[in-house]
Amino acid sequence: MIQTPDADFDVTNIIQSDECSPLTTNGADLDLMLGKDYGALKDIVINANPSLPPLSLLVLHSLLCERYKILSAVHTHSSVKSVPENLLKCFGEQTKKQPRHEYQLGFTLIWKDVPKPQMKFSIQTMCPIEGEGNIARFLFSLFGQKYNAVTSTLIDSWVDTAIFQLKEGSSKEKGAVLRSMNAALGKTSWLVGNELTVADIVAWGALQQTGSANAAPANVQKWMKSCENLAPFSSVMKLLK
């Protein structure tokens, strides 16, 4: 049951009738989403603290790589003394065979002393985006998925829950989130509907970092397995070891 301001209005049925298409089919025009093209590489810059790697963003990076031709780079900012080797190689070995401008998108990850992840794209027309959840939303939007208002609200709500309660909340809050996740995953195979959304990615990342993954209820465990069966998740899993 979804809580809406108008408590009489139950949207549960609407959601179930909503169809989500798989990530790989929809065509998305990057130029349309990211603004005017000047014939140069469009570079997304993400600053993140190596003491708390934003796992969901790394998963999204892998997913984006499946869709677009992406030039990935990892740098260390001078505000950080040392970064573990596995984080420096989190995008694997990069072989740049083509000229930079032939890539559709640049993805530059900078390990930096920041309180929370930060994303910069166009500094003229866009303010920096702060917080792992918000950046995840932006990156996910690049797949060009269209959802109806209710579904997107639901996805948004799960992203916030994952970041503020599952990742940063008290153990009591975490327990509550796990229970509601378990309930949701009893009905559908993913948190929202039957296709993977940003909600799953962020929630999975948060759960990995809380360390309570093993204590999760059955449906959540099953869901985590489904996540980890996907290559982008399993490659990020390897980073944690």
Next chain:
Amino acid sequence: APRESGLRVCGWRRPCLGDQKQPCPDYAKERYGVSSMIQSQEKPDRVLIRIKDLTVEKADEVVWVRGRIHTSRAKGKQCFLVLRQQQFNIQALVAVGQHASKQMVKFAANINKESIVDVEGVVRKAHQKIGGCTQQDVELHVQRIYVISLAEPRLPLQLDDAVRPEVDGEEDGRATVNQDTRLDNRVIDLRTSTSQAIFCLQSGICQLFRETLIRKGFVEIQTPKIISAASEGGANVFTVSYFKSSAYLAQSPQLYKQMCICADFEKVFCVGPVFRAEDSNTHRHLTEFVGLDIEMAFNYHYHEVVDEIADTLVQIFKGLQERFQTEIQTVNKQFPCEPFKFLEPTLRLEYREAVAMLREAGVEMGDEEDLSTPNEKLLGRLVKEKYDTDFYILDKYPLAVRPFYTMPDPVNPKNSNSYDMFMRGEEILSGAQRIHDPQLLTERAQHHGIDLEKIKAYIDSFRFGAPPHAGGGIGLERVTMLYLGLHNVRQTSMFPRDPKRLTP
């Protein structure tokens, strides 16, 4: 009092003290005075302690110190001196008592500022922190004081004025020293804590440059500075008379670096003066500066060289951050600035990306137009805003804006395999893959309308097999200036040469 074994005391100079009456005998007569000129007569066993080493651990020890009189302030029966040694200073107290007479206090108070003195004293823990001194927790209670070298009473500039931060507005209207006064009296200006720190750090840059490159397997070479032909075209070159004909001062060691590559040294660097006869009176141009030059043979791609040069600079920045924190802080006191930020590996953008960023910011410029100074600065700000780095590389310049020996891009003939590196938005290095094929080099020179006769020796260097190679040159003074966030390259050149200055 037992006579000091080391230095002979010649008594003090009556006239400058104006003490006519001598009412009571001076019981401390032997404990102060002007020492006879040191002509290496003796080699006493006396150990002089460095002022920076005077800390609370040395409390209650009797030590000898040599320093300059930084300031002196007499107050009744005591006199406070600040003794200075390079960037460090300590408060010293001469007070009438068992070791010092009234006459001795008066003598100490009348020693001209900047004189060099030898002082024997007891290190005492200070009751409260001494502001204005680097050694804040201790002071020196003077038992003996001898002048080693007397300064003239009038100084052309006051050291305290010379290190005063420039404040905006009419804060308190206290004196500062203008640049020409500083440069005219450079010996005194260089004594300030700020100058001391700047040039210690500059020495560190050279040291780190050498250390890093030698570790990477480079060989240091020496190249001639008097040359027969102008290396880059012929403009901006100083002509000197050379017996019955004339010669030029080298604008860059490039030709010689390249000849070393052709001679199979593979990776070379050199540190030496470079001359530019440019009549530009800007904050960043000098007619003579120190060039840190690198040239390297590569296997397949010139980025092998770019990465090596960029990493060398990153190692320098890291080394400065680790080893020269005191110096950086000292300079920051007078010239506050944000710490230098950088990425590892260094950010490398392409020229077309820079043009795109500038266009997005509303600048109108052509694809093959060179960066103007304001655009260069603006780009620096845009890159800083997005990537938060004060150091980056701009790669793939349009061929049209680079010298004739620059290798064209293999795909787009309008581009070239050339790059500039920037610190805080200002160019510090310019470099490229050089053409190592005499045929192509000839074509490119002709295209630029260069007289082939004049560069024959250069082209001939590549006729007997030449490895593909690339390189670049860095200006030491600019790197120092920009690392510290200073605003004039004259601050980071010990004895700067510009179109208007040839002395000291």
